[in-house]
Amino acid sequence: MKSFDFIETSIEGSVAVIELNRPRQLNSLNRKLVSELVEAMEHFDRNDQVRIIVLTGKGRAFSAGADIDEMTDDDPISLELLNQFADWDRFALIKKPLIGAVKGFVFGGGFELALCCDILIAASGTEFSFPEVGLGVMPGAGGTQRLTKLAGRTKALEWLWTGERVSAEDALRYGVINKIVASELLMEEALKFANRLAKQPPLSLRLIKDSVNKAVDSSLSEGMQYERKNFYLLFATQDQKEGMNAFIEKRKPDYRGK
Amino acid sequence: MFETIRYEVKDAVAWLYLNRPDSLNAFVAKMNREVKVAVKTASNDEQVRCIVITGEGRAFCSGQDLSEVDEQMDHGQVLRDHYGPMIKQIRLCDKPIVAAVNGVAAGAGFSLALACDFRVVSERASFLNAFIHVGLIPDSGNLYYLSQLVGQTKAVELSILGEKVSATDALHMGLASKVYPFESWEEDVAAFAGRLATLPTKAIGLIKRSLMAIPQLSFEDYLEHEAQGQRIAGLTNDHREGVTAFMEKRKPVFSGQ
Structure with a gap:
């Protein structure tokens, strides 16, 4: 894979790792970084060797937010024409499981990026926050929408209005993250989880993600119909035959993602 | 660097002396802040493997300096702004922290000692949950730690009756780890801290x-x-x-x- 300016990528086994690589700026997100990120993610999404994508940040913070210098002179028309959030929309279209391994500060755009992940594992001591309100603006890359879907309106309003720092414990309590691990073991635990998922049948994971996302965004009856079609579709896979045969033959299945 | 405390690092041990002996090392806002900064400094100093908090003069710490108390003040806010951050900094520290209780530890001074991992006490030391005597409740994490250390029965006694606890009683109720004689106090504390500083x-x-x-x-x-x-x-x-x-x-x- 080509080399990037603001991120670093690697593949180990069937897990791809993407690291935000501006540690001196606490991985603040500039537009170039975001477009590199989308490019890398889409690349791994199409790479047969990769089953799971892990996103993390180099240095002591996951990301302290957007690069403010970059947008001080923006006006509504320049922002509309730039259409920078189109890149962000593409994160939601990634089909493979995306695991975020976060630590330190997860602020503003960094928090929004974390909320694009399917699974979030946080180092002990991680703090989450939407500080945009303190700058006279608000989140613009999904923060108000995704946080509300996860934590509910009550806490979303409180956190977004005050801009206060939310502890990893509270983030866990309100369903924003999946688990907290010792900070020393963040990557080890994230990779362990990724490798566990990598042994599951990839097409099942893919259509489960598709169906769960449908649940977030549509009525129950519509979602039920959608789920059913995905369930039927999996019966067209070799992995379904393999899974069920292995069960009957009392052996471990070997999934190929086909 | 500090005004209300003295801070020095010697042989992998950070020594933090509460240094307002004329007022029995009573807390003023500045001392809360300086203790917090010193604990943070020691936590981040790779040379340091043990922290000792002790008092200059005859007291360990007599609690809040009442001359700084103004009857209009919001007691809750003082805790949020000054005592809470100090106690949280101690709790965040991964290194062993010893309260070397050289004399009386009263009120928030008692709380400070409770927040440490070890309490080694001079035979002349005593603990006093004095808050009740001025119609207040034990603060700065006091009851949280006290109830864990000595259990409900004793926590209630010490906090509601407000009776003084001697060094020997402190040892028996599990409040202190060691009682050292007055004559060898400094050597004994240094030996205890030195031992902690050589552990993993x-x-x-x-x-x-x-x-x-x-x-x-x-x-x-x-x-x-x-x-x-x-x-x-x-x-x-x-x-x-x-x-x-x-x-x-x-x-x-x-x-x-």
């Missing part, structure tokens, strides 16, 4: 983390927390040194790494 520092931090996590974890979750802690400890040089020394039948020399 990282493992000590992990033990502290585990103990602190217990109240908020189910047993299942605790076992997972413990497994992660042991994984980290298993990767330290000190673990390797400990095992090697055992095989070679010699005393281990721990580096704290």
